[in-house]
Every structure is written in C-alpha cells, then in structure tokens.
Amino acid sequence: MKSTLDSKNLPILLPVLAFSLVLMIWELMVRVGCWSTDVFPEPLRVIISMGELISDGTLFKHVISSLFRVTIGFYLAIALGIPLGMLLGRREIVKHLFNPVIQFLRPISPLAWIPLSMLWFGIGDKPAVFLIFLSSFFPLVVSTTAAVISINPVFFQVAANFNFNRLEVITKIIIPAILPSIFTALRISLGIAWLVVVAAEMIAVKSGLGYLILDSRNALRMDYVIDGMIVIGAIGLFIDFFMKRLGRIDSVFWASATR
Amino acid sequence: MGHIVIENLRKEYSNRRHFSRSPGSNPAEYREIIRVLDDINLEFEDGEMVSILGPSGCGKSTLLRIIAGFDKATSGSIRIDQKEVKGPSPNHIFVFQHSALLPWMTVRQNVGLGLRNIEDKARMEEKIKEYIEMVELGGFEHHYPYQLSGGMQRRAELARAIAANPDVLFMDEPFTGLDFLTHMRSREETVNVHEYIGKTILFVTHDIDDALIMGDRIVVLGGKPSRVKMERTLHFPRPRDFEKYPELGKLRSEVFLMLGVPYAV
Numbered sequence: 420m421k422s423t424l425d426s427k428n429l430p431i432l433l434p435v436l437a438f439s440l441v442l443m444i445w446e447l448m449v450r451v452g453c454w455s456t457d458v459f460p461e462p463l464r465v466i467i468s469m470g471e472l473i474s475d476g477t478l479f480k481h482v483i484s485s486l487f488r489v490t491i492g493f494y495l496a497i498a499l500g501i502p503l504g505m506l507l508g509r510r511e512i513v514k515h516l517f518n519p520v521i522q523f524l525r526p527i528s529p530l531a532w533i534p535l536s537m538l539w540f541g542i543g544d545k546p547a548v549f550l551i552f553l554s555s556f557f558p559l560v561v562s563t564t565a566a567v568i569s570i571n572p573v574f575f576q577v578a579a580n581f582n583f584n585r586l587e588v589i590t591k592i593i594i595p596a597i598l599p600s601i602f603t604a605l606r607i608s609l610g611i612a613w614l615v616v617v618a619a620e621m622i623a624v625k626s627g628l629g630y631l632i633l634d635s636r637n638a639l640r641m642d643y644v645i646d647g648m649i650v651i652g653a654i655g656l657f658i659d660f661f662m663k664r665l666g667r668i669d670s671v672f673w674a675s676a677t678r
Numbered sequence: 679m680g681h682i683v684i685e686n687l688r689k690e691y692s693n694r695r696h697f698s699r700s701p702g703s704n705p706a707e708y709r710e711i712i713r714v715l716d717d718i719n720l721e722f723e724d725g726e727m728v729s730i731l732g733p734s735g736c737g738k739s740t741l742l743r744i745i746a747g748f749d750k751a752t753s754g755s756i757r758i759d760q761k762e763v764k765g766p767s768p769n770h771i772f773v774f775q776h777s778a779l780l781p782w783m784t785v786r787q788n789v790g791l792g793l794r795n796i797e798d799k800a801r802m803e804e805k806i807k808e809y810i811e812m813v814e815l816g817g818f819e820h821h822y823p824y825q826l827s828g829g830m831q832r833r834a835e836l837a838r839a840i841a842a843n844p845d846v847l848f849m850d851e852p853f854t855g856l857d858f859l860t861h862m863r864s865r866e867e868t869v870n871v872h873e874y875i876g877k878t879i880l881f882v883t884h885d886i887d888d889a890l891i892m893g894d895r896i897v898v899l900g901g902k903p904s905r906v907k908m909e910r911t912l913h914f915p916r917p918r919d920f921e922k923y924p925e926l927g928k929l930r931s932e933v934f935l936m937l938g939v940p941y942a943v
Binding site: 573574576577579580581582591592595596598673 | 771774776781791842
C-alpha cells in the first residue's frame with residue numbers, strides 16, 4: 420500500500436483518479452437524467468462505438484486529415500509570422516507602421532473569416548488551412564515582437580563589439596534569445612489552431628474530426644459525436660505534452676535555468 | 679598599439695521633464711541640460727593598466743563607454759592609435775559590469791566569438807582551448823554560463839575578451855557582486871593576465887583598494903560636472919601591500935579624503 424502511494428506515483432495516480440471521477444459522474448447523469456440514451460449515451464456505448472470507428476479505419480482517416488490541415492496552416496503561420504515579428508521588434512518604424520493594423524485584425528475571431536475564406540478559396544482544404552493560419556499568425560507575430568523587444572541590450576552591444584554582421588546578429592543573438600518565449604508562443608498558438616480546425620472542418624470539407632462530429636450529429640449518432648470530442652481532447656493533450664518536452668532541449672533550457 | 683588620447687571631452691544629457699514645475703512656466707524650461715563630464719584631457723600609454731576611480735554617479739562608466747564607442751561625446755575627441763573612435767570595434771573589447779556572456783552558448787562558443795574568423799578550424803579550437811586554460815576553466819568548455827559560479831563567469835568573459843586579441847580592454851566594475859575571496863582572487867588574476875598579454879587595460883571602479891593595488895596609474899574623477907581631480911602614476915612593484923609601501927597607504931588616505939570620506943576605516 421505504501422509503495423503505490425509514494426510521491427513518485429502521485430503524478431500518474433491523481434489524474435487517473437480524476438478521470439475515473441468524471442466517468443462516474445457521466446454514468447450517474449445518464450442514469451438519473453431524463454434524456455434518452457440516444458441523446459446522451461452512456462460511457463460503455465461510447466467506448467464500443469469508438470472501437471467500431473477505429474476498426475473500420477474512419478477515425479484514423481479523419482485524424483490524419485485534421486492533423487494535415489493544422490500542420491500546413493501552422494507552418495505557414497510560423498514561416499510568415501516569426502520573421503515579421505522579428506522585423507517589428509527590431510525596426511521601430513516598421514512597428515509604428517504595422518502594429519496598429521495587426522492589433523486591429525487580431526481580435527477578429529478566425530471564425531468571422533469563414534464566409535470570406537469560402538468565397539476566396541472555395542471548398543476543400545484551402546479555406547480550412549487559411550483559417551488555421553489566421554488563428555496562429557497573429558499570436559505568433561505579437562509574441563515574437565514582444566520577445567525581440569525584451570532582449571537584453573547588452574547582447575547587442577556584445578555583437579557590435581565582436582563585429583557581428585547582420586546575419587550573425589539574427590542567428591547568434593536574436594533567434595537563440597527569443598527561442599524560449601517562442602516555444603511558449605508556439606505551444607499556445609498550436610492549441611488555438613487545434614481549436615479552430617474543428618470549427619473549420621464543419622463548413623467546407625468532407626473529412627476531419629470536425630466533419631466527423633457534424634456528420635454524426637446529422638445522423639443522430641451522439642456516441643460518435645462524443646468519440647470525436649474524446650479524440651480531439653486526447654490529441655490536444657498529446658500536442659501540449661510534446662511541445663512542453665521540446666522546451667527542455669539544451670538551447671532552450673538556459674532560460675528556465677537562469678530565471 | 680593601444681595608445682589613447684582624450685581631448686576636451688564633454689558629455690551632456692538632456693532630460694525632458696513631462697510636467698513643468700509650476701503652471702505657466704516657459705516650455706523651454708521643460709528641457710534640462712545635465713552636464714556629466716567636462717574638460718576631460720587624458721592620455722594613456724600603450725600597455726598601461728589605468729584605474730578610473732570616482733564616487734557613484736560621477737560618470738566614470740559613461741566615460742568608459744564613450745572611449746569604447748558605445749556612447750557619443752557631446753564634444754571633444756577620442757583617438758586610439760591616432761584613429762578617431764567612431765563606434766565599437768573588435769580592437770577594443772568591453773567587459774561589462776554584469777556578465778554579458780551569451781547565455782545560450784557554452785563557454786567554448788563564447789570564447790570562440792573573437793576567433794570565429796580564423797579559417798583553420800583546428801587552429802581555432804586550439805586557440806579557444808589555450809584561452810580557456812589561461813583563466814583556469816579547463817574542463818568547463820561545454821558548460822553553459824548558468825552552470826558556472828559568478829567568479830567563473832567573469833573569468834570566462836575575460837577569456838572571451840582577450841581571445842579577440844584587442845589593443846585595449848575596457849572593464850566596467852569587473853568585480854561587482856563577487857564575494858570577498860573571489861574578488862581578491864579575480865584582482866590577482868586580472869593583474870596576471872595584464873602582465874601576460876601586455877595590453878592597455880582601462881578599468882572603472884569605486885573600490886579605492888582595487889584601484890591602488892592594480893593600476894599603473896589612477897585617475898580620480900569628481901565634482902559636478904566631473905573633471906579629473908587627480909592623476910597619479912604608481913611606481914610600486916607588485917604584489918603591492920599598504921604596509922609594505924607607506925607611500926601607497928598615504929595616497930590611499932588622500933583619495934579617501936578626496937572622495938568625501940574623512941578617514942579610511
């Protein structure tokens with residue numbers, strides 16, 4: 420008894436306890452509640468239909484489509500957002516020029532762009548990718564700018580002292596200095612992108628986890644709807660765990676160690 | 679190489695107040711000119727170790743930053759080896775008050791900054807190793823700055839500075855924040871490194887003992903605006919000791935008095 424309860428096992432034990440509690444409340448609500456099990460299926464039924472979805476390959480197909488869209492949109496946002504953020508952080512005049520526009524566009528939910536993106540890009544992957552791009556682009560620009568501005572000016576003086584050229588200033592000072600905050604920003608914006616992909620897939624495509632949920636609703640299969648939700652949550656959890664792990668590599672770790 | 683001439687140097691800051699002191703006052707008075715340094719004329723010989731001493735806020739760090747090219751003088755000229763100082767250069771390396779090692783680079787990578795233009799990589803590695811061993815950091819090549827103690831960080835920075843083979847080395851309060859013993863050891867190491875490389879070293883300090891024990895010459899700044907209040911060449915052989923050289927002890931009391939402390943405690 421003592422060995423299972425020592426502090427080493429607690430980080431695994433406690434979450435398992437919490438998940439079991441949620442399952443129990445769910446089961447209880449189904450039994451006590453006045454909904455029919457077609458509207459609110461019990462855990463066992465959801466698990467059985469999860470097995471169906473896995474064995475006939477549909478779940479795998481939808482997961483791949485969703486991950487594909489997030490990957491493309493997210494890489495686009497990184498490729499454009501981080502360089503723009505670095506420019507904004509280093510060049511006062513560029514910041515004054517573009518920052519108001521960015522701050523204006525930023526609070527507009529990517530979902531508000533759905534009508535326009537469908538008209539511009541038609542049906543298929545493109546509008547969904549565009550929405551994911553929008554959802555992560557602005558947070559990445561803003562946090563990159565902030566990270567660049569907060570670099571200790573002494574490091575730029577060291578660069579000047581050792582006669583760094585412009586490329587060296589970027590690769591040896593700016594990028595390594597902002598890497599720790601960029602990792603946090605990537606983690607957060609990837610979370611947002613994962614939120615948005617589901618919404619984007621409810622409108623313009625015929626695959627992906629969002630589509631699975633919408634399609635199952637139309638077929639009144641709430642068990643499949645809940646399956647979709649569970650998979651989305653599980654993948655989100657995995658992505659966050661993975662991004663946290665990346666933050667422990669040496670070139671990023673110096674920041675958490677010096678703080 | 680490393681001969682420095684400073685002529686009629688003056689430094690002013692304009693301080694902009696956001697609110698006028700009294701309502702209805704002249705807007706021109708919003709701007710306040712603060713003169714920090716005035717009428718500074720100094721000449722440093724090649725290979726000299728000069729301590730610049732002064733009370734806090736007297737502008738001694740500003741003076742050092744101007745000579746190093748990180749700051750601009752309001753008027754006057756600074757020439758290093760007959761060349762007007764226009765900006766920072768690898769020929770005169772600045773050792774900052776707080777550790778300015780790049781925290782994302784290992785000791786080896788930091789020391790290599792001044793050697794990165796060497797074509798022959800094997801030779802570069804050899805040089806890096808040589809400088810790391812000179813400051814007794816052998817075995818710590820692959821450590822990051824946060825894994826080193828305060829004293830080791832200063833030593834790594836010193837190695838990085840001299841690896842660039844500069845004509846002049848600037849040190850801004852290089853021993854701040856070190857514990858007493860590390861401070862004493864760093865003082866000795868700096869003197870040894872100076873003897874070994876023979877370059878001009880200008881170092882700013884508020885520690886009178888550091889200035890007198892280490893410097894070939896001391897320059898005392900003071901007043902408002904600060905001017906050179908005393909300039910003295912120290913011919914005492916090293917290692918120096920206030921009891922061994924009573925003259926040095928007398929000078930110490932003199933400097934204490936000049937900086938506003940009536941007696942050396």
